[in-house]
Amino acid sequence: xxxxxxxxxxxxxxxxxxxxxxxxxxxxxxxxxxxxxxxxxxxxxxxxxxxxxxxxxxxxxxxxxxxxxxxxxxxxxxxxxxxxxxxxxxxxxxxxxxxxxxxxxxxxxxxxxxxxxxxxxxxxxxxxxxxxxxxxxxxxxxxxxxxxxxxxxxxxxxxxxxxxxxxxxxxxxxxxxxxxxxxxxxxxxxxxxxxxxxxxxxxxxxxxxxxxxxxxxxxxxxxxxxxxxxxxxxxxxxxxxxxxxxxxxxxxxxxxxxxxxxxxxxxxxxxxxxxxxxxxxxxxxxxxxxxxxxxxxxxxxxxxxxxxxxxxxxxxxxxxxxxxxxxxxxxxxxxxxxxxxxxxxxxxxxxxxxxxxxxxxxxxxxxxxxxxxxxxxxxxxxxxxxxxxxxxxxxxxxxxxxxxxxxxxxxxxxxxxxxxxxxxxxxxxxxxxxxxxxxxxxxxxxxxxxxxxxxxxxxxxxxxxxxxxxxxxxxxxxxxxxxxxxxxxxxxxxxxxxxxxxxxxxxxxxxxxxxxxxxxxxxxxxxxxxxxxxxxxxxxxxxxxxxxxxxxxxxxxxxxxxxxxxxxxxxxxxxxxxxxxxxxxxxxxxxxxxxxxxxxxxxxxxxxxxxxxxxxxxxxxxxxxxxxxxxxxxxxxxxxxxxxxxxxxxxxxxxxxxxxxxxxxxxxxxxxxxxxxxxxxxxxxxxxxxxxxxxxxxxxxxxxxxxxxxxxxxxxxxxxxxxxxxxxxxxxxxxxxxxxxxxxxxxxxxxxxxxxxxxxxxxx
RNA sequence: GGGUCUGUGGCUCAGUUGGUAGAGCGCUCGGUUUACAUCCGAAAGGUCGCAGGUUCGAGUCCUGCCAGACCCACCA
Numbered sequence: 001x002x003x004x005x006x007x008x009x010x011x012x013x014x015x016x017x018x019x020x021x022x023x024x025x026x027x028x029x030x031x032x033x034x035x036x037x038x039x040x041x042x043x044x045x046x047x048x049x050x051x052x053x054x055x056x057x058x059x060x061x062x063x064x065x066x067x068x069x070x071x072x073x074x075x076x077x078x079x080x081x082x083x084x085x086x087x088x089x090x091x092x093x094x095x096x097x098x099x100x101x102x103x104x105x106x107x108x109x110x111x112x113x114x115x116x117x118x119x120x121x122x123x124x125x126x127x128x129x130x131x132x133x134x135x136x137x138x139x140x141x142x143x144x145x146x147x148x149x150x151x152x153x154x155x156x157x158x159x160x161x162x163x164x165x166x167x168x169x170x171x172x173x174x175x176x177x178x179x180x181x182x183x184x185x186x187x188x189x190x191x192x193x194x195x196x197x198x199x200x201x202x203x204x205x206x207x208x209x210x211x212x213x214x215x216x217x218x219x220x221x222x223x224x225x226x227x228x229x230x231x232x233x234x235x236x237x238x239x240x241x242x243x244x245x246x247x248x249x250x251x252x253x254x255x256x257x258x259x260x261x262x263x264x265x266x267x268x269x270x271x272x273x274x275x276x277x278x279x280x281x282x283x284x285x286x287x288x289x290x291x292x293x294x295x296x297x298x299x300x301x302x303x304x305x306x307x308x309x310x311x312x313x314x315x316x317x318x319x320x321x322x323x324x325x326x327x328x329x330x331x332x333x334x335x336x337x338x339x340x341x342x343x344x345x346x347x348x349x350x351x352x353x354x355x356x357x358x359x360x361x362x363x364x365x366x367x368x369x370x371x372x373x374x375x376x377x378x379x380x381x382x383x384x385x386x387x388x389x390x391x392x393x394x395x396x397x398x399x400x401x402x403x404x405x406x407x408x409x410x411x412x413x414x415x416x417x418x419x420x421x422x423x424x425x426x427x428x429x430x431x432x433x434x435x436x437x438x439x440x441x442x443x444x445x446x447x448x449x450x451x452x453x454x455x456x457x458x459x460x461x462x463x464x465x466x467x468x469x470x471x472x473x474x475x476x477x478x479x480x481x482x483x484x485x486x487x488x489x490x491x492x493x494x495x496x497x498x499x500x501x502x503x504x505x506x507x508x509x510x511x512x513x514x515x516x517x518x519x520x521x522x523x524x525x526x527x528x529x530x531x532x533x534x535x536x537x538x539x540x541x542x543x544x545x546x547x548x549x550x551x552x553x554x555x556x557x558x559x560x561x562x563x564x565x566x567x568x569x570x571x572x573x574x575x576x577x578x579x580x581x582x583x584x585x586x587x588x589x590x591x592x593x594x595x596x597x598x599x600x601x602x603x604x605x606x607x608x609x610x611x612x613x614x615x616x617x618x619x620x621x622x623x624x625x626x627x628x629x630x631x632x633x634x635x636x637x638x639x640x641x642x643x644x645x646x647x648x649x650x651x652x653x654x655x656x657x658x659x660x661x662x663x664x665x666x667x668x669x670x671x672x673x674x675x676x677x678x679x680x681x682x683x684x685x686x687x688x689x690x691x692x693x694x695x696x697x698x699x700x701x702x703x704x705x706x707x708x709x710x711x712x713x714x715x716x717x718x719x720x721x722x723x724x725x726x727x728x729x730x731x732x733x734x735x736x737x738x739x740x741x742x743x744x745x746x747x748x749x750x751x752x753x754x755x756x757x758x759x760x761x762x763x764x
Numbered sequence: 765g766g767g768u769c770u771g772u773g774g775c776u777c778a779g780u781u782g783g784u785a786g787a788g789c790g791c792u793c794g795g796u797u798u799a800c801a802u803c804c805g806a807a808a809g810g811u812c813g814c815a816g817g818u819u820c821g822a823g824u825c826c827u828g829c830c831a832g833a834c835c836c837a838c839c840a
Contacts, residue, residue, distance in 0.1 A: 004802070198840080210840060257839050265840055274838040333839080383768070383835080390836090527835095561776065563833090595778045595787065600769085601833095603776050607789050614802040625799035678780090685778060689787065701804075 001627060001743060005620035007584025010735040014131055017738075022756050023138045025074035027515045038068035039076045039519040041495050041549075042137060043532070044145065045130075047081040047123045048088035053558040053566060053604065054525060055129070056576045059589045060555050060684060061523050062135045066731035067679050068520075069136070070760035076516050078498055079130060079137040081123050083146045085487040086184075089402040090341070092118055107423050107449045108401050108482065115402050116146075129577060134585045134734050136756070141512075143498045145490045151404045154490050156503035157543065158407060159463055166356045171286070171457045173269075173276040174395065176348040177338040178294030189336040189345050196333060198261060200326040201319065204240035206231065206250060207326055209261025211333070212271070213319065214311035216241055217299040218287040219248055221267040223278055226252040228263050242324035243315070244300065253278045271347050286349050292399075292454070294346070308346070351457045353397040353406055353483065357538065361391045364537035373537065373547045376682055377598050380526060380554055387530045388537075396486045399452065403484035408461040411470035412438070412477040415459040420479075423449035443477050452482045492535030495519055495548040503543060522549040525557055526599050553682055554599040558592070561605030574604060586733035587613035593732065594692065596685040615692060616736045619729065622700050623740045626722050627747060633712040658710075661717040664703040667694060668721050672763040675728050688732055695725050719748075724761045 017023065028034035040061050045051055061077060069075040092115045093103055103111055123144065130137060143150060161167040175184045199213050206222055222239040224231040231250070238247040255274055256265045269279030270288040279286060289298045296303050296311045302318070303311045319325040336345040365388045367373045368381060375381045397406060410418055416435035424430050424445065430437065437446065455461070461481070462471055468478045490497075499517050500510025518540070522533060533552055540548035559565055560572040579588045590612040596602045671694040678687035699721060707714045723744070726737040734756065741755040752758045 001799095003800075005800095208840090212840080255838070260839055268840095272838080272840070274840070277838075331840095379768075386767080386836080563776080595776090597778070600777090605776075605789085608776075610802080611788055614800095617802045618800065621800035621803090623799090628799065681780070683780070686780080689778070693787080700800090704799085705804090 001620070001624040003621075003624075005584070005617045005736055005739075007580075007586065007616075007735065009739070010134065010580075010585055011131070013735055013738050013742075014134060016742075017136065017754065017756050018139065020754055020757070022069070022754065023077070023136050024140050025076050025138070027511045028074070035073050037074040037076060037516055037520075038065065039516040040065060040078070040521050040523065041498065041519055042077060042079045042130075042135075043522075043524045043528075044080040044082040044491060044494060045126050046084035046087055047119045047126060047144070048084050048091050049122065050125055051129045051576060053574055053576055056133055056588060056592055057525070057555050057558060057602075058130075058135060058523070059133065059592055060553070061521070062133075062589075062734075063593070063679070063684060063731040064521060064523075065136050066734060066756065067760065069756065070727065070730070070758060072759065075136075076141070077135070077137050078141050078143070079127075079135075079139060080143040080494070080498060081126060081145065082487065082491055083119065083144070083403060085398055085400055085403040085484060087487075088119060089115060089400045092402070103401070104429060104451070105427075106451075108451060111401050132577060132580050132585060133589065136734075141498070145487075145494075146404070150490070150497045153497045153501065153503050154404065154485070154493055155407045157493060157539070158485075158489075160503060160543075161355060162463055166360065168354050168356070169351055169457060169461075170354055171349045171351050172354075172395070173271075173273045173347045174350050174352060175336060175345045176292070176350060177341065177343060177345055178290075178292065178348075179338065179341050179343040184338065184345065189338065190342075191334045192337055193332065193334050196331050196335075197328050198331040199316065199319075199328055200262065201266075202242060202324040202326055203264075203266070205234055205237060206239050206264050207262045208239075208264045208266045210266055211331060212268070212308075212312070213315045214296065214299075214303070214308055215268045215271050215289055216266065216315070217244060217303070218270055218289040219266045219268050220279060220284040220287070221248050221282065222250050223253045223256050223265045223267050224250065224263060225254055225256040225258045227254070228256075228258050230263065242322060243318055251278075251282055253281065270349050273347055276347075276349075288349055290346055290348060292348065292350065308344075350399075351455065352395045353408075353481075355394040355396055357391045357394050360538045360542050361388045361534075363541035364388055364534065367537065367541065367547045373550065373552065375552045375554075377554065380529060380552075380599065383526075384529060384534070388534060391534075394486075396489045397481075397483035398486050399482075400484055403487065404490070406481040406483050406485060408463055408481040409468065409478050410453070410455050410459055410461050410481070411473060411475065412443070412479060413473055413475050414470060415455060417456055418459060418479075419454040420446060421451040421453070422446050423451065425449075447479060450479065450482065453479055455481070488531055488535050491532060493539045493543070495522075495536055496539060496543055501544060506544065517544065518547050519549045521551045521553055523553040523555055526554040527557075529554065556596050556598060556600045556602045559601045559603050561603050561607070563601055563603050574606075579609060583609050583613040584616060584735065586616045586735050590615065590688060590733055593684040594688045598682060615696065616733055618696055618700065619726075619733075619736055620740065622695070622704060623722060623726075623744070625704065626718055627744070629718070630715055630748075633715065637712070658713075658717075660703060660706045661714070664699065664721055665717060667698050668724060669763050671728065672724070672761045676760075676763065679731075684732075691725075691729055691732070695729065699725060723750075726755060727758055727761050730755050730758075 025037060042058060042061065045055055065075050065077045096102060175189050177184060196211055198209050198211055200207055200209050201213060203222055208222055219241055234250050235252045237250050239250050240247055255278055267275045267278055267284065269276045269284060269286040271290065287298060289296055290308060291297045294307055296306050296308065303314055306314060316325065337343060338345055365385060368375060368384055375384060412418060412434045418434050420434055420437060421429060421431045469476045470478055495517065499513040501513050502509045524533065536548045540546060564570065564572060566573045576588065587609050591604060591609040592602060594612060671690060674690050675687050707718065726741055730737040738755045744750060
């Protein structure tokens, strides 16, 4: 053994484990006679990006898996990768723009293929990184969210939702990023504070205040609060939109704040969710003045085709000229921006696919209330229930290419007003309604060069037709919906799909599903409790009638040494791979759990990782010293038989042994108890601290120092404490402990082949 | 506006059901030919944000306040 522990050969150890089959549990033929399995589904990393420190927190799962494996349970930790729709397409488009191209240069098939190839490279990197950290994942059961079997089941789920009347299309005001060309959920947009202006405009008999004068052209009413005395006599009369002199009704609605602005609100249902709500209530039309491309429409010739910010400037100029701008005052408010590209989110009416979530959420709520699904730490139970009880219908369609297309089909002949964008033979983008295009272009050309289609809300669709022939008119001018699924629609079914659940015929699911579902623990960061955990709960109950996991454990978030979030722009990112290369995976793993609490922040610093690296070296050297001592006895007495069996130990039980031995054995017994109890209660921070204290200060500093002049009778206890310590430490720092064990196994002919599959110590 | 969390030694954080405060790093002093300087020994350093309350006893439970972080929400 070298003077220092060299983590350079960690991957050799990993291959040893993998080859031994320790990561791959087998499903017993007779389920009843086997102990129940311990199962964790790895939160699937995005295949688009190399991993960051947050992913290294999966070490919690590895600790649990290794511990349960040592308890003799069949353990499955299932790895995978997520295609991560929006995220991936965003990253890819950024790269594309560096080459001077954009997504508009390609038809969907070509673009899809380009992204696919890009993701494949990264997927391999991710797999390597997970291995680098020593994660005992069953690679024979690896899954990817876009592999045919997974997608196939997801499409079946979509059809089942349709059959169960839980699916609908609706034009809704959505948060739409005209830059990314897609809609976002409320939870996906960021809010920033901004200094803007509030414009007071003259609407004839009434004055209104707005931040968005460029949208006045599609106003359909002016609303006042019914309790507002100032305007009582105006309700039912007409206001006049300036510049176009259009009359609109003055209506009353209590959503209007009396104290804000003039107390009169212009109603633009197409571009504001409050306005939309009021518009629906009063049966007012929804007319949009911003196209999906982000340009103005339905305004006046001077303004059409401008972008909203330009349009605002122009509108104000014109209002000023006509003396309709009463006053302008500064306004500090918050606006929504795209969390990806940081551009302003527009509220636009777009037809979307929705899932009715209220009935689906019910069992997912009940299960947590009853404690069938436990949430740890418990305070997140309330957060979870709040979200689930106030759940809104789920918009599952995204206007991007990267992901499985929604399996709905439109007949163009039956729906001639479908809007189509495609690339023609010359590479030019052609846009228009099908009825206008069909005489100029052949259907096959449209289909081949198709980028997107936009079917009006009234369009007829059908879900399945193997020949793609319209069931009504029997013509085959059929196109599939170009919207793709929200990523969470796929990852929400992950515990089901990866284990081989059969949506159409649950009784016909794979043996893996029967054995491993429900899984034991789902460990993730709290920020996707709703996005992911909630959706998995919903699908688990909807499809399999059972909770997908018995316990949800929320781990801590990694921050820098000052407690700040790691980000590239701050330059405080610690990269897991380079940390592993510098200090070893064990040091990083321990730094992430040592002295930490769940669902809090973990401030990670080089100093802390270094301290943990020193600990791994301490273990290495203590072991080396034990080996030196024993070999010294051997040299003195070549006939010495090293008694490593517990028979040698029994001498010490009952106070008949050496007092130093008794003390360390008693301390060892204590640490076995406390470590086991801490692991049972998810107290990884405490467990690792206690082990650190025991090994370094009780075993090394006290016991080993004392036994330096002892004779060979010390061997059984010394070896027993060391090997037992290696076992207790193994879930936390698997590489150094297994490396030492392999060395000792050879030197002293130990029976058990691998530490990873050795038995967890039992306390007396 | 509603909600959650945090405030413990210089720094970063633990502290399980209430029983007179702990760790890592840093600092000071000393040691170290003989497992490890990625080492060993010793010392300094905290009225546990503030004010009340419950209790024989509170960092730990309750109330209020102060400071900070985050989440949710339709103020144009």
